[in-house]
Amino acid sequence: MASPVRPPRSQDRGKRLFDVVLAAVLLxxxxxxxxxxxVTVAVGLGRPVLFRQCRIGLxxxxxxxxxxxxxxxPRGDLLSDADRLTPLGRWLRATSLDELPTLWNVLRGDMSLxxxxxLLPAYLGRYSPTQARRHEVxxxxxGLAQVRGRNCLDWDDKLALDVEYVERRDLRLDLSILVxxxxxxxxxxxISAEGHATAPEFLGSRR
Known part of the structure; x- marks a missing residue:
């Protein structure tokens, strides 16, 4: 199998510069x-205000x-995400205000806009070789999956769109996705898949 074609380094540098400038302005x-x-989270949910979790990147x-x-x-009677999600939490997710701190991740270089x-480290061994290409960026x-259906898509469709983005990525595509x-x-x-707070666990490809 041929190695995937990566974009020129200048394109990656241009994307990183775009991320840093726009993330700094947005912050x-x-x-x-x-x-x-x-303040709203501290009053409505208590501390800590921020949620921190290990995810997998480039x-x-x-x-x-x-x-x-x-x-x-989590408590003994509040184990599932759906049970633990409050009306305030649903509103934060619906408006995507919960995502604002991730701009720091962009500025640090962990993420891009x-x-x-x-996704979670537990998923690493569950991707097909093609799906694993999502980690090339x-x-x-x-992302592309977020504007094509978000959590209403099944995992195979979401991961296919992730790989499509890897193959097509350029500044014009990024701008169209941001808009x-x-x-x-x-x-x-x-916002969420039916019957789930966000999406069901990814257990591996069905295709």
């Missing part, structure tokens, strides 16, 4: 909003994802 513009969300390297917390802490969504705050993300967020499309 400055949304700082008052993030402060308000932090070249299958782990990093710590940071978001605003949207769930109660656009790319496949970062930095994971994104938003489409605004509409998707405002319409609150595809």
């Amino acid at each position: 400055l513009l949304t700082a008052p909003l993030m402060a308000a969300v932090a 070249d299958e390297r782990p990093f710590e994802l940071v978001k605003f917390r949207s769930m109660r802490e 656009v790319g496949p969504r970062p 930095r994971p994104g705050v938003t 489409a993300t605004v509409g998707t967020t405002l319409r609150r499309d595809g």
Whole structure:
């Protein structure tokens, strides 16, 4: 099998520069909003305000994802994500305000503004060789799958769109995804799969 064709290094550098500049601007513009969300989470859910979790990034390297917390802490009678998700948490997810701290991940270089969504380490051994190509790029705050159905898509379709992004990626595609993300967020499309707080666990490809 031929090795995947990577874009020129100049294109990767251009994408990284675009990410850093835009993420820095967005962090400055949304700082008052993030402060308000932090206070709301502290009052509504308590501390900690931030949710931190290990995810897998570029070249299958782990990093710590940071978001605003949207769930109660697990207790004996609150084990599932659906049970722990509060009305405040649903609103944060519906508006994507819980994602604002991930701009720090972009600035740090863990993530890009656009790319496949970062997933759990437990999934690493479950991808097909083709699906594993999603790790050839930095994971994104938003991505092709997020504007094509988000959590309403099944895993095979989402991962296929991730690989499509890897193969097609360029600045024009990134800009079109960012614009489409605004509409998707405002319409609150595809927030969760039926019967799940977000999406079911990925157990491996069915195709």
